[in-house]
Each structure stands twice: as structure tokens, then as C-alpha cells.
Ligand code: HEM
């Protein structure tokens with residue numbers, strides 16, 4: 024039990040370190056690299072961080088049933104996203120609507 | 128006499144002496160289910176009263192009894208109650224609570240105290256929803272109501288601009304949504320954790336499958352509308368802009384978000400109803416259900432695909448052609464698993480020993496009415512015809528056939544089916560059958576003419592109409608009268624049954640699932656005497672007799 | 686009379702016997718740790734759906750007004766936002782360590798860690814308050830002219846929508862932080878009254894999960910609002926007029 028405790032504690036700190044490094048990257052990325060893809064890069068880094076939190080802090084690793092439910096929910100949101108974005112992309116009255124193309 | 132759950136109970140906290148407080152604090156799933164039923168049907172009658180008011184007003188063109196504005200509030204009241212207070216908690220809140228744990232051999236749901244909390248959250252939501260009914264003023268001798276007039280859909284931007292009291296209605300819908308989420312959550316964990324040993328997913332009764340699929344919708348779709356309502360409130364009071372065209376906000380986005388929930392919500396209503404059908408058909412055909420797996424999996428796939436079709440409510444909102452085509456196709460697709468179920472039910476009856484007791488009559492009647500409701504749904508899933516039929520009485524007739532002639536009818540079927548289990552008594556079969564006949568006839572008179580009126584162009588949510596539609600509205604009016612008479616009679620028969628019905632045995636229908644293997648009726652507080660080991664399929668019949676039998680210690684003796 | 690269902694610790698599982706006489710333990714609702722965990726995860730999925738939908742709204746308008754969004758984002762205070770990011774990150778650690786200590790019998794250490802988390806949560810809210818106040822003084826707040834349409838101070842559509850969502854989403858996130866503080870205080874009370882112990886720590890486990898979720902949401906909220914427009918300007922200056 025005790026050795027296990029030490030190991031787990033160590034892993035918590037390691038994860039913290041990893042997350043701090045990623046946060047630092049978040050800060051420097053817009054002015055340092057791939058500056059034309061800031062949005063994509065930021066979301067990518069966010070996803071990596073989220074993955075680490077889920078797996079190590081939230082102990083999702085090894086959870087089969089719960090893991091699948093999470094995947095299902097994330098998939099659903101992604102699908103809603105996709106359809107709504109397709110819709111706004113091809114909005115029927117895009118050229119005449121002041122919502123999609125404001126006059127300013 | 129052994130004690131039943133009416134005689135003793137577990138409470139959320141404390142040990143109150145008074146019967147009243149024992150009901151208020153009960154965490155017993157059966158009692159909670161009954162309380163839901165009482166509250167829900169009370170509100171159901173309020174909504175029916177609102178509907179009758181509309182039907183009176185629509186008896187002739189022009190103004191009869193109420194103001195145009197009052198009419199708008201009447202259909203909002205009717206829609207809000209029917210949808211949020213009645214049919215969304217619906218079958219899961221009542222029979223999901225009462226029979227689902229019995230069917231899987233559990234002592235209660237996974238979180239009984241949460242269940243108690245959820246019930247009171249629901250009550251809170253109801254109170255808030257109707258609070259603005261009492262916010263009226265009297266001007267020039269007539270009453271001016273302040274109830275919302277937006278329709279139950281709260282479409283922006285009108286809902287953001289109206290002076291009526293939409294805020295309480297929005298808050299209420301949010302709270303009722305939370306209650307629905309918590310119910311679903313509780314049932315999901317219950318079904319995953321508390322099945323009797325040996326009962327794998329494909330040994331569960333089909334009603335449990337229906338509840339399971341429904342619970343996923345409650346859990347994952349409801350938050351979307353919840354947050355939409357919150358955003359609408361923020362919009363109304365802080366002007367965040369997102370649904371307000373004058374700030375660049377897009378009202379169509381509101382429609383997307385609203386229907387992302389509200390379409391799956393109709394499957395949330397119908398799937399448990401289909402579950403009831405799948406219980407009744409084998410029990411009254413005395414035959415093992417045909418295609419058990421296909422029915423179970425079709426529930427799951429209806430729930431799954433049902434998430435992806437919301438756009439058919441936006442065909443006339445300027446959605447892109449691309450999205451329209453996808454949505455139309457996916458909507459047709461949902462009809463396939465639904466059709467499969469219908470064929471399975473009919474195949475079950477084929478060569479069965481059909482017993483026409485009241486629950487079976489309701490089930491058979493629903494096969495007809497829901498077929499009309501479902502198929503008319505396919506006709507408005509076609510983009511072309513929907514342009515013509517959207518927002519007409521055709522659509523209204525469609526969803527009343529599906530909701531009233533499908534969900535509510537099967538709800539009634541379930542009430543008649545599980546009545547002896549819940550109360551240990553039997554209603555008068557003859558009278559109950561008569562009530563069915565009245566309701567069935569009244570229903571079709573009420574709603575069939577509206578298909579025609581809608582097809583000819585009668586728009587929905589209108590207080591007035593052209594003279595040529597009068598004949599349909601009058602048919603409909605008399606249908607409504609017959610229907611309401613039938614309703615009152617049916618409840619009279621049921622209440623008579625509770626008061627002085629004949630005592631029954633634990634399994635009056637010769638049914639097979641676990642809730643009919645209780646030691647006594649009404650069941651004792653903690654259900655089965657012992658938890659059985661389940662190594663059999665749920666609907667095993669041999670020569671018209673149930674195969675699986677238990678002794679009083681739940682040991683198999685067949 | 687009903688037996689006390691609070692005494693779930695003494696619950697003895699029932700045994701079901703199959704036809705061959707084999708015994709099978711029955712899972713009751715009492716003392717079902719995995720059930721408690723599953724239930725809480727399902728609850729968290731509802732949060733995922735809620736915030737997911739809000740991100741969808743956000744992306745919808747980002748798609749319509751990309752430049753306005755970048756401009757508005759450039760005006761947010763990255764120093765304060767970044768500070769909060771680090772604060773939350775550390776609080777996730779303290780929360781996790783607290784649970785670890787609890788599981789290993791160190792109740793006192795666990796309580797200390799929970800207090801540390803509460804403290805960090807308060808720091809987060811404090812920073813947030815400073816930030817919103819500064820924005821208010823720069824004329825950017827819900828209800829002020831800049832975020833209304835059709836007056837001389839009005840920002841372009843895209844910026845109004847950006848700030849509308851910014852206040853809504855960070856606000857709702859803040860509400861989650863406050864709820865989290867409440868939950869942690871409740872947890873401390875349960876620990877003190879011996880209802881949460883090293884053996885029965887499901888409540889602690891779930892509240893730790895909740896806190897991670899609050900952190901997780903911030904992991905996306907932060908870059909989406911503060912960082913996407915960080916390209917040209919080196920942070921810190923609110924768009925004024
Ligand atoms: C007693 C039987 C019922 C009658 C006589 C009835 C009658 C009506 C009438 C006259 C309308 C207004 C149509 C319009 O002007 O657009 C309406 C709308 C509606 N009904 Fe019913 N109805 C009944 C039962 C139900 C049930 C069981 C449901 C359950 C879901 C339901 C749900 C709705 C909804 C959602 C609307 C739309 C409200 C709106 O436009 O916002 N109704 N009904």
C-alpha cells in the first residue's frame with residue numbers, strides 16, 4: 024500500500040509537470056510557431072491536456088464501460104457540431120441575410 | 128395478511144409516524160411511481176381542459192368565447208403541460224419506477240434517495256411552470272392572463288420580445304429537464320448494476336430495453352435543451368446577443384439547439400411505450416415474442432439514429448439544401464427499426480392464443496393509430512411535401528396520432544396491464560373495455576378530420592379560419608367531446624377498481640416476466656422474497672402456459 | 686417500522702442460488718461503489734453536453750465572423766487568464782493528492798488538501814472578479830453600450846457575440862467553481878462526522894472527479910477565448926475606445 028502511495032503521488036506530480044509544460048506552450052505558440060494555425064494548435068494542445076487529465080487525474084484508464092459512455096457522448100457532440108457547421112456553411116440565404124453577411 | 132408496500136416504507140430521512148409524511152418522504156420506487164402518476168394525470172386533465180377550450184373556440188370561424196391572445200396562451204399552456212409536465216416524465220417516471228426494478232429482480236433503483244429528490248424537483252418544476260397562471264389582472268371586466276404565449280417551442284426572437292411571462296416557463300422547463308436527466312441517470316445505473324444474477328442484457332424484458340434506450344436520451348439530449356433555455360434567459364435579461372438578429376444572433380441556431388433535444392424527446396416518449404407493447408403482446412398471445420433481439424436492438428438503434436434527425440423541423444427555416452437532404456434521409460431511416468418492431472409484434476400474434484383482455488385491446492388499437500401517426504410522419508419527412516404541410520393541422524394531427532394515439536394509448540394499456548400488480552385488485556373488465564371503445568372512436572373523430580383540414584391548408588396555432596374548414600373543426604369538436612367523456616369514464620372505472628375491485632392473484636394474466644412472480648399482491652416493501660437466479664428468456668411459453676415457475680423462495684420448480 | 690437505510694455499511698449482500706446449487710452474490714443498491722462512480726460519470730456527461738453545446742454556438746459565430754473574434758480575443762487579459770489557468774492546474778493536483786491521502790488513511794492530510802483546493806478556488810474567483818471589473822471599466826460588459834446594437838459605441842456583430850459568449854461561458858464556469866466550493870465544504874463536514882472514511886470514500890472520489898471536470902472545461906475555455914487572437918498583440922490590453 025505504502026509503495027503504491029508513493030508511486031501514485033509521484034505520478035500526480037509528473038502529470039502536473041506535463042500540464043505545466045503544455046500550458047507554457049499554449050502561451051508561446053501564437054508568437055513562436057505555426058502562427059498561421061493558432062486556433063488549430065490551441066485546440067490541439069487543449070485536447071492533449073484534456074486527454075492527460077482524463078486518463079491520469081480522472082482515472083479513466085482501464086475503465087471499459089465508463090470509457091465507452093464518454094466516447095459516445097463526445098461522438099454525439101462532435102456530430103451535432105458537424106451538422107450545424109455544415110448548415111451554417113451552406114446557409115441558403117447567406118448572401119442576402121444580414122446575419123451571415125452584415126452590411127458593415 | 129402479509130404487509131405490502133402500502134403498509135410500510137423506507138424514508139429519505141427520519142421515521143415519520145403519519146401516513147402522509149411517509150408518502151412525502153418515501154424512497155420506495157413503487158410509491159414514487161404512484162405519486163408521479165397522480166400528479167401527472169392531474170395536470171393531464173388541466174391540459175385537456177385547455178384543449179377543450181380551444182376546440183370550443185374553433186367550433187365556428189371568428190371569435191366565440193376567448194380573445195385571440197388567450198387562444199395563444201391556451202395552446203402554450205396545453206403544449207407545455209402535455210410535453211414537459213406529462214409526457215416527458217411519462218412512462219419512465221411511472222412504470223420505469225414501479226415495474227422496471229421488479230422486472231430485473233432489484234429491491235429498488237440504484238439511488239433511491241436521488242429518486243425521491245428527483246420527484247420533488249419535478250414538483251418544483253410543475254409549480255414554477257404554472258405559477259404564472261395565477262399572475263393575471265382584471266381589465267374592463269375581463270381577465271388578462273400573463274401566461275406565456277410563445278407555444279411550447281419558445282422560438283426566438285418572439286420569445287425574447289413578448290411581454291408575457293416566458294421566464295418562469297423557461298426556468299420550469301429547465302428544472303423539469305434536470306428531473307428527467309436524473310431519472311435517466313438513476314435508471315441507467317440501476318439497469319447496469321442491479322440486474323438479478325444471471326440476467327444478461329438479452330435476458331431482460333423488452334420494457335427494460337425501452338427504458339434503457341430512453342434513459343440514454345434523457346441523459347444526453349436533455350442537457351442540450353437545458354443550456355439552450357439558459358442561453359435564452361441570458362439573452363432575455365443580459366442581451367448576450369446570440370439569438371438576437373439585431374446583434375448578429377441567429378434565431379435558426381435556437382431552432383437547431385431546441386430540436387437537437389426535442390426530436391430525440393419524441394423517441395424518449397415512444398420507446399418505453401413500445402416496451403409496454405412488447406410486454407402485452409406476448410402475454411396476451413401466450414406465445415414467446417417473435418424476434419426478441421431485433422426488438423431490443425431496434426430500441427437501441429431508434430435511440431441512436433433519433434439523435435441525428437432533428438433537422439426535419441427546420442425544412443422551412445432556410446436551412447441549407449445539403450443539410451435538408453441528410454436529415455430527410457436519416458428520418459426515413461428511423462422508420463426501419465420502427466417497422467421491424469411492428470412486424471415482430473404481428474408475427475408474435477400469428478398462431479398465438481389471443482386473449483382479448485383490456486390491455487390487449489389497447490395494444491391492438493394502438494397498432495392502428497400509431498401506424499397512422501408513424502406513416503403520416505414519413506410523409507412530412509419528405510422535403511417537398513413538408514414545405515406544404517409544415518405548420519398546418521396535418522402536422523398537428525400527425526403528432527397527436529403519434530403522441531396521443533401512440534404514447535398515451537400505450538400508457539393506458541400499461542395502466543390496465545399493471546393495475547392488478549400495483550393495487551392487488553382488478554377493475555371491471557367490461558366497463559374498461561367500454562371505455563376503450565369510446566376513447567378509440569372519439570380519438571379518431573377528433574383527429575382524423577384534421578389531417579384533411581391541414582392538407583387543404585388549415586394552419587396551426589390559428590384562432591380563426593376560413594369558412595370552408597368549419598366542417599372539419601365541427602367533426603373534431605364532437606370527437607373531442609366523445610373523447611373527454613371516454614377519459615372521464617375510464618378514470619372512473621379505474622378508481623372504482625382501486626376502491627372496491629375484486630382482489631387478484633399475483634399473476635392474473637399468466638404473464639412470464641419477473642414482476643409477476645412476486646410472493647403477494649400488492650408486492651411487499653422490498654419486492655421479491657429472494658432474488659432469483661435468471662437463466663431463462665423473459666417470455667417462455669409452452670402450449671399457452673408460462674414455462675418458468677417459482678416457489679415462495681424464488682427457487683425454480685418447473 | 687422501516688429499518689434505517691442509513692446503515693448501509695452493515696449491509697450484507699444476498700445470495701442467489703441457481704439450479705445447480707451454485708451461489709451468486711446479488712448486487713444491492715447499498716454500498717455499490719462502482720455504481721456510485723458510474724452514476725457520477727453519467728452526470729458529468731451531461732456537463733459535457735452542456736458545455737459542448739455552448740462551444741458549438743461559439744464555433745458557429747466564429748465561423749461567421751472570424752476576424753471580429755480574433756480582434757476581440759486579442760483584447761482579453763492574458764496575464765490574468767493565464768494566472769487562473771495555473772491556479773486551477775495546481776488545485777487539480779491538491780484535490781488529487783487529497784483523495785490519495787484519504788485512501789491511504791491519512792484523513793488529516795486529506796482535509797488539509799481539500800482546504801488548499803478551496804483556497805485556490807477562491808483565488809480563481811478573486812482573479813476573475815478583478816478581470817471582470819477591469820473590463821467593466823473599459824466599457825465592455827453585458828448591458829453596456831458597446832455590446833448593444835445601433836449606437837455609436839456598438840462593437841461589430843462578431844465582437845458583440847464573442848463577448849456575449851465570453852461572459853456567459855466564463856460566468857457559468859464560475860458558477861461551477863462556486864458549486865465546487867460548496868461541495869468541498871460539504872465533503873469536509875461528512876469527513877468530520879465520519880460518513881466519509883478511508884474505506885468509504887466514494888463521495889470524496891466523485892467530488893474530486895467533479896473538480897477535474899471543472900478544470901477540464903477551463904482547458905478549452907481558456908484558449909478559445911484568450912489565445913486564439915494572441916497572434917499579433919502581446920497580451921494584456923483591453924480594447925477600449
Ligand atoms: C384530449 C386530447 C387532446 C386534444 C383535444 C388536443 C387538442 C389540441 C389542439 C386544439 C391544439 C392546438 C392546435 C393549434 O391551434 O395549433 C393542440 C396542440 C398541441 N397538442 Fe394537443 N390535444 C390533445 C392531447 C394532446 C396530448 C396527449 C399531447 C401530448 C404530447 C398533446 C400535445 C400537443 C402539443 C405539443 C401541441 C402544440 C402546442 C403548440 O402549438 O405550441 N396534445 N392540441
Ligand SMILES: [Cu+2]
Pocket residue numbers: 389390393436437439440
Ligand atoms: Cu422530429
